Amino acid sequence: MSRPHDPLISIIVPCFNEEESLPILFARLETVAKTWPVRFEVVCVDDGSRDATWSLLQRQSAAFAHWRGFSFSRNFGHQAAVSAGLQKCRGDAAIIIDADLQDPPEELAGFIAEWLAGNDVVYGVRESRDDPALKQALAWGFYRVLEKLSSTPIPRDSGDFALLDRKVIDAINRLPERRRYLRGLRSWVGFRQKAVVFKRLARVAGQPHYTFKSSLQLALDGVFSFSTVPLRLATWLGFAISGLALLLAAASLLDLVSRATFSLPVIAVFLLGGVQLICVGILGEYLGRIYDEVKARPSWIIADSSDGPT
Ligand code: UDP
Numbered sequence: 297m298s299r300p301h302d303p304l305i306s307i308i309v310p311c312f313n314e315e316e317s318l319p320i321l322f323a324r325l326e327t328v329a330k331t332w333p334v335r336f337e338v339v340c341v342d343d344g345s346r347d348a349t350w351s352l353l354q355r356q357s358a359a360f361a362h363w364r365g366f367s368f369s370r371n372f373g374h375q376a377a378v379s380a381g382l383q384k385c386r387g388d389a390a391i392i393i394d395a396d397l398q399d400p401p402e403e404l405a406g407f408i409a410e411w412l413a414g415n416d417v418v419y420g421v422r423e424s425r426d427d428p429a430l431k432q433a434l435a436w437g438f439y440r441v442l443e444k445l446s447s448t449p450i451p452r453d454s455g456d457f458a459l460l461d462r463k464v465i466d467a468i469n470r471l472p473e474r475r476r477y478l479r480g481l482r483s484w485v486g487f488r489q490k491a492v493v494f495k496r497l498a499r500v501a502g503q504p505h506y507t508f509k510s511s512l513q514l515a516l517d518g519v520f521s522f523s524t525v526p527l528r529l530a531t532w533l534g535f536a537i538s539g540l541a542l543l544l545a546a547a548s549l550l551d552l553v554s555r556a557t558f559s560l561p562v563i564a565v566f567l568l569g570g571v572q573l574i575c576v577g578i579l580g581e582y583l584g585r586i587y588d589e590v591k592a593r594p595s596w597i598i599a600d601s602s603d604g605p606t
Pocket residue numbers: 309310311312313314343371372373374377393394395396398499503504505506
């Protein structure tokens with residue numbers, strides 16, 4: 297597969313309160329980029345930071361035209377920041393990395409080589425990760441459950457750290473869906489995909505922003521936007537419980553159940569109440585997402601940019 301002559305690569309960096317990591321990122325990226333056989337631009341999206349992130353990004357793009365910055369009007373979330381970067385980037389391919397350098401920029405040369413060799417999606421698979429034990433364990437379990445449930449095979453232990461060819465970027469940008477689970481969409485679009493194994497490092501500075509709650513939200517988005525299995529689960533449960541109820545009814549009619557089980561109706565009420573609530577909750581998960589999509593609000597608002605002369 298031929299690649300454009302003298303290609304341009306966009307590096308997309310979502311940034312939320314990253315004033316401590318950014319100076320390190322600026323230096324590390326510039327150093328490793330010297331070894332790349334391609335031109336590059338960096339598209340930083342400030343996701344409504346409350347620290348000096350935006351002024352650092354503005355200063356960087358004032359000094360270097362290939363550093364472009366966009367600032368959201370408030371915090372819209374990591375997936376929105378990456379999606380905005382995909383819309384704004386001009387490269388023949390784009391690479392998504394975290395500002396905290398957990399995805400080592402030194403790996404990018406390998407991604408670019410795979411792209412030049414003809415792969416359209418090159419994604420990082422974490423061989424190990426330097427995160428807290430609980431987060432590692434939950435992530436490990438989550439990726440395996442998602443693999444079982446999802447209608448699209450989503451490679452396990454791969455995050456957003458990936459290179460996307462221009463045709464993949466355009467395909468993802470054209471998708472109308474608002475709640476974006478990018479690592480799922482990246483698999484869904486297809487094209488030639490290639491995994492690259494890497495070691496995910498610890499954050500270089502500052503604090504992680506993904507709380508347990510926001511990681512859980514992302515995990516639920518992953519399951520509910522890529523699988524309708526939970527809906528079917530409700531049906532199966534309904535059948536199973538109704539079958540059980542019929543059996544019990546038959547047993548009591550035939551007087552097979554002793555007097556000691558008279559409390560059974562009470563148990564059944566609780567059981568059925570619980571099961572119904574679970575099923576309503578599952579429906580609610582989908583309904584809430586449908587509601588979000590139907591409202592069709594933009595997923596982010598750009599308040600400011602420092603994009604230099606074009
Ligand atoms: N991030 C963002 N918006 C948010 C939370 C995080 O743009 O609301 C960025 C953050 O600056 C970083 C990347 O997303 O570049 C990953 O976030 P973080 O390091 O907090 O997550 P973790 O690596 O712990 O999963």
